[in-house]
Amino acid sequence: MRYQLFYWPEIQGRGEFVRLALEDAGASYEDAARKPGGVSRMMAMMEGEKRPPFAPPFLKAGKLTIAQTAAILFYLGPRLKLAPRTEADRLWLHQLQLTVTDFVKEAHDTHHPLGGEFYYEDAKPEAKRYTDNFLAERAPKYLGYFDTVIKKSGGPFALGRRLTYIDLSLFQLIEGLRYALPKAMKRIEAEAPRVVAVHDKVAARPNIKKYLAAPRRIAFNESGIFRHYPELDR
Amino acid sequence: MRYQLFYWPEIQGRGEFVRLALEDAGASYEDAARKPGGVSRMMAMMEGEKRPPFAPPFLKAGKLTIAQTAAILFYLGPRLKLAPRTEADRLWLHQLQLTVTDFVKEAHDTHHPLGGEFYYEDAKPEAKRYTDNFLAERAPKYLGYFDTVIKKSGGPFALGRRLTYIDLSLFQLIEGLRYALPKAMKRIEAEAPRVVAVHDKVAARPNIKKYLAAPRRIAFNESGIFRHYPELDR
Numbered sequence: 001m002r003y004q005l006f007y008w009p010e011i012q013g014r015g016e017f018v019r020l021a022l023e024d025a026g027a028s029y030e031d032a033a034r035k036p037g038g039v040s041r042m043m044a045m046m047e048g049e050k051r052p053p054f055a056p057p058f059l060k061a062g063k064l065t066i067a068q069t070a071a072i073l074f075y076l077g078p079r080l081k082l083a084p085r086t087e088a089d090r091l092w093l094h095q096l097q098l099t100v101t102d103f104v105k106e107a108h109d110t111h112h113p114l115g116g117e118f119y120y121e122d123a124k125p126e127a128k129r130y131t132d133n134f135l136a137e138r139a140p141k142y143l144g145y146f147d148t149v150i151k152k153s154g155g156p157f158a159l160g161r162r163l164t165y166i167d168l169s170l171f172q173l174i175e176g177l178r179y180a181l182p183k184a185m186k187r188i189e190a191e192a193p194r195v196v197a198v199h200d201k202v203a204a205r206p207n208i209k210k211y212l213a214a215p216r217r218i219a220f221n222e223s224g225i226f227r228h229y230p231e232l233d234r
Numbered sequence: 235m236r237y238q239l240f241y242w243p244e245i246q247g248r249g250e251f252v253r254l255a256l257e258d259a260g261a262s263y264e265d266a267a268r269k270p271g272g273v274s275r276m277m278a279m280m281e282g283e284k285r286p287p288f289a290p291p292f293l294k295a296g297k298l299t300i301a302q303t304a305a306i307l308f309y310l311g312p313r314l315k316l317a318p319r320t321e322a323d324r325l326w327l328h329q330l331q332l333t334v335t336d337f338v339k340e341a342h343d344t345h346h347p348l349g350g351e352f353y354y355e356d357a358k359p360e361a362k363r364y365t366d367n368f369l370a371e372r373a374p375k376y377l378g379y380f381d382t383v384i385k386k387s388g389g390p391f392a393l394g395r396r397l398t399y400i401d402l403s404l405f406q407l408i409e410g411l412r413y414a415l416p417k418a419m420k421r422i423e424a425e426a427p428r429v430v431a432v433h434d435k436v437a438a439r440p441n442i443k444k445y446l447a448a449p450r451r452i453a454f455n456e457s458g459i460f461r462h463y464p465e466l467d468r
Contacts, residue, residue: 052379098335115368
């Protein structure tokens with residue numbers, strides 16, 4: 001099966017969680033919206049599909065079109081051998097991924113607390129208040145939670161001995177937060193050593209290493225979810 | 235199977251989306267955190283479970299503990315005959331439910347744009363700016379999307395001729411928004427007549443009718459997700 005991923009071509013964003021799974025598995029895929037005319041094609045699909053996605057990313061897999069990052073990973077997981085076998089284990093994995101979804105939304109809202117329709121410059125004091133609380137309460141709570149999950153599983157990965165797609169997502173969370181809020185992250189990640197250990201294990205995987213060094217990997221930037229605005233970091 | 239739902243006892247909140255499915259199906263369940271000592275038990279489970287929920291609601295189903303509203307419904311759907319048969323159809327249904335999740339988070343953030351840790355009173359101008367954008371852009375976009383989905387399915391329900399759990403959630407969205415922002419909703423819901431028609435069909439279902447009139451149904455209030463602050467409505 002050759003997959004087609006549709007996502008905004010200039011950013012890692014939510015698409016990156018899917019890319020990491022495809023890359024780690026060495027799957028055959030096309031980053032379709034980055035091809036010439038790709039964005040127009042993506043927009044046309046959002047209009048034209050019988051079952052239209054609300055927003056990118058979405059995956060075309062044969063006749064299926066699947067939107068929502070966590071749902072895409074739920075679908076891909078078993079097919080890419082990045083998910084466990086039983087229904088119970090897959091639900092647990094999915095539940096963790098949905099918690100990543102929640103965390104990513106809050107990470108996004110650090111720079112857009114009043115809604116994505118505002119310019120960052122038009123809500124800067126609000127972004128500062130949001131981020132202060134995010135750094136004091138939310139990020140430590142989420143990362144602490146995932147640290148506990150890894151501890152309870154026996155580690156070294158979130159579900160135990162075998163890597164699954166949630167570990168790739170934890171890698172991306174650490175990468176993104178380090179890029180966006182490096183000073184604060186130094187403090188915060190010290191309280192979640194098991195999550196950092198997962199990050200390091202993922203970074204060392206051959207396919208991920210190759211991907212991170214490849215030109216096709218989009219760099220973090222200030223259009224994405226994780227943005228580096230030094231005035232928000234502390 | 236007797237299910238146990240764990241959720242904050244004073245509010246409809248995210249738990250209500252699960253309750254509506256259980257009630258419509260006439261399932262046997264206990265609203266466990268509303269029993270004496272229930273909240274302590276809920277908190278203890280969040281600490282003690284081998285696979286701990288990040289937050290309520292969560293469902294105990296035999297040995298399984300499932301958190302995340304959309305994941306709970308994904309699990310319950312086929313068991314309560316509120317989901318279609320094929321993997322493709324169930325993924326589509328789940329994708330729609332995840333879009334409801336996103337919408338619910340934004341509806342919550344109308345009164346808590348800077349984070350749930352702030353008092354409403356400490357971020358009132360921010361709530362007003364958030365809500366203005368929510369009413370002008372976001373709510374019409376989401377409801378318009380679901381209207382299109384119903385239209386494309388052939389209706390009268392989101393997936394076509396048969397009701398599924400997403401229809402119960404659309405009912406709850408309309409109920410909640412009407413409670414919270416009645417003036418604005420009058421305008422907004424006029425643009426999403428198919429969603430309103432789903433709401434009305436759900437409201438007329440015998441088990442839902444009984445539930446809505448029963449003392450066990452918690453009233454909307456200003457601790458929940460949908461809060462009526464007249465100064466935000468326009």
